[in-house]
Amino acid sequence: MWTVPGGRAPQNVLPVLPDGCMDLLWREGVLLVAGPDTRAYDPEGGAAAWAGVRFAPGDAPALLGVPAHELRDRRVLLADLWPAPRVRRLAAGVTGARELEALALRLAAGVPPADPLVRAVAARLGAGWTVAATAGAVGLSARQLHRRSLDAFGYGPKTLARILRLQRALGLARGGTPPAEAAVVAGCADQAHLSREARALTGRTLTACLGPPPLTAAARHDAASAKSWTPRPSGSSTTA
Numbered sequence: 691m692w693t694v695p696g697g698r699a700p701q702n703v704l705p706v707l708p709d710g711c712m713d714l715l716w717r718e719g720v721l722l723v724a725g726p727d728t729r730a731y732d733p734e735g736g737a738a739a740w741a742g743v744r745f746a747p748g749d750a751p752a753l754l755g756v757p758a759h760e761l762r763d764r765r766v767l768l769a770d771l772w773p774a775p776r777v778r779r780l781a782a783g784v785t786g787a788r789e790l791e792a793l794a795l796r797l798a799a800g801v802p803p804a805d806p807l808v809r810a811v812a813a814r815l816g817a818g819w820t821v822a823a824t825a826g827a828v829g830l831s832a833r834q835l836h837r838r839s840l841d842a843f844g845y846g847p848k849t850l851a852r853i854l855r856l857q858r859a860l861g862l863a864r865g866g867t868p869p870a871e872a873a874v875v876a877g878c879a880d881q882a883h884l885s886r887e888a889r890a891l892t893g894r895t896l897t898a899c900l901g902p903p904p905l906t907a908a909a910r911h912d913a914a915s916a917k918s919w920t921p922r923p924s925g926s927s928t929t930a
Contacts, residue, residue: 693787696739706731707860707892707899708853710747710812710843712758714768715740716790721768721781723754725761726844730892730899741787743794747816747850748808748842753801758844808842811835815851816858818877856891856899859884863900 706727713724718738726747751758756771769777784790807828814824824847825835839847859876863869873884881896888896 691787691791692742692744694740705892705894705898706733707857707894709857710850710853711744712750712754712761712844713742713744714750714790714794715742715765716781716784716786717741719781719784721777721784723750723761723766723768723771725764725766726758728763728845728849728891730894731763731765739786741790743790746804746809747812747854749804751842752804753797757841759840762844805842808838811839811847812843812850812854815847816854818855818858819851821847821851852887853891856884856887860899869896869900 706724707730708727710726712726715722715724717740724742745753748758754761754771767777768780780793784793807830810828811824814827815821819827821835822832825832828835830838836846839845839850843850845853855877859869859872859878862872862875867875869884870881873879873881876884878884878887885896888894888899892899
């Protein structure tokens with residue numbers, strides 16, 4: 691789950707970076723879906739608050755009944771995917787994050803469990819396995835793996851592997867690991883390689899992807915002001 695309070699100016703909101711995830715969003719009584727990104731997305735600011743449920747890579751298409759590649763780089767109304775009367779009934783019961791989470795749990799209970807093969811692919815690519823090794827481990831040919839990946843993740847396994855590697859490096863660097871070390875630990879050749887990947891996958895510099903430095907204890911009180919930076923989907927570490 692994630693929430694964003696209203697009243698944020700666009701310049702005070704971090705861009706959404708590709709992470710292989712999809713989100714069910716709620717804003718002002720409207721339900722939307724954020725598909726998998728292949729580039730950074732600049733969310734709009736405004737007075738309205740947002741809430742969202744983030745699904746781990748490969749989990750959302752079964753619930754939505756739509757292949758992930760059809761939603762790639764898109765934000766669409768849920769009513770464009772499902773019958774509008776049903777969506778209106780669902781949205782009527784949501785007033786914030788708690789109700790949205792309950793709705794997501796009810797919807798997820800009505801679909802089969804996530805495909806273990808899809809989760810195995812995401813886990814291996816996320817751990818730094820090569821595409822060839824991942825295909826062999828799950829018993830698929832390269833072509834089969836590519837087709838399954840498009841449906842489950844929205845893009846091919848090579849792109850997913852690069853996105854997950856970038857997210858690993860960013861997570862390490864945000865946690866205090868020097869960027870050069872984070873790059874190598876995540877699987878890049880060096881920091882220059884990581885910087886090129888950040889630019890290629892997001893259109894942003896590595897510094898911009900990392901965001902502002904962590905606040906000191908003395909500055910945390912000021913972080914509650916309207917000038918605070920606020921992450922937006924997709925990009926948090928919390929998945930449903």
